[in-house]
């Protein structure tokens with residue numbers, strides 16, 4: 001089973017309420033960080049973490065998730081439905 005971490009969001013006006021990162025899929029490509037360094041960083045194992053899940057707007061968050069070559073970032077809407085990747 002892959003190692004995932006969940007980060008809840010409570011950003012006003014946002015329709016994305018949860019970010020999940022799959023640490024096994026993360027290959028430290030840092031493209032997500034290039035898109036939103038306010039949200040993502042690498043930890044001391046060179047795996048992605050969300051340092052501030054509320055930092056980015058939905059559009060930026062989606063662009064960050066889409067930029068990941070291994071689709072290690074999963075996004076869920078306020079109803080708990082997975083909106084990326086779909």
Ligand code: SF4
Nearest residue numbers: 026027029030032068
């Ligand atoms: S873009 Fe994907 S592989 Fe690269 S650091 Fe972010 S989550 Fe990891």
